[in-house]
Amino acid sequence: MVTHRRGLASDYAERGMGWAEVPTDEVCVDLRLKADVALLNAAVDLGVSPPPLRWFGEATSMDRIAFKAPPLDGSYRDGAIWINDAVGDVVRVVAHEVWHAKHGEVEELIAGAEERAAQKYGEAASARWHSQ
Numbered sequence: 001m002v003t004h005r006r007g008l009a010s011d012y013a014e015r016g017m018g019w020a021e022v023p024t025d026e027v028c029v030d031l032r033l034k035a036d037v038a039l040l041n042a043a044v045d046l047g048v049s050p051p052p053l054r055w056f057g058e059a060t061s062m063d064r065i066a067f068k069a070p071p072l073d074g075s076y077r078d079g080a081i082w083i084n085d086a087v088g089d090v091v092r093v094v095a096h097e098v099w100h101a102k103h104g105e106v107e108e109l110i111a112g113a114e115e116r117a118a119q120k121y122g123e124a125a126s127a128r129w130h131s132q
């Protein structure tokens with residue numbers, strides 16, 4: 001499992017909630033299309049078949065919890081890329097997770113070099129996207 005913390009702590013931990021899957025058709029269509037293109041770009045670039053893309057958002061008490069984790073933008077787990085439906089730079093995050101899809105799931109604590117490589121890849125993908 002690879003998790004990506006956001007910069008600032010939220011009250012997430014105190015609420016003790018988690019993340020719930022957001023059905024794809026409930027995700028903003030522009031965000032979804034951008035993510036799909038970023039996914040294909042990165043998959044072609046890295047020579048992997050594109051993993052399924054799933055979406056999540058902060059769970060409310062009515063939701064079924066998909067997983068618990070610190071606040072995060074994206075995650076690669078169980079062969080799927082999960083993206084926060086409130087993510088800022090979706091191109092960067094998707095490319096980052098495709099990198100993990102190529103290199104395998106790694107525990108965060110032992111993933112230092114791998115994580116830095118994924119971050120670098122995501123940032124480069126985002127820079128290319130935004131220079132077009």
Ligand SMILES: [Zn+2]
Nearest residue numbers: 002004115118
């Ligand atoms: Zn990562």
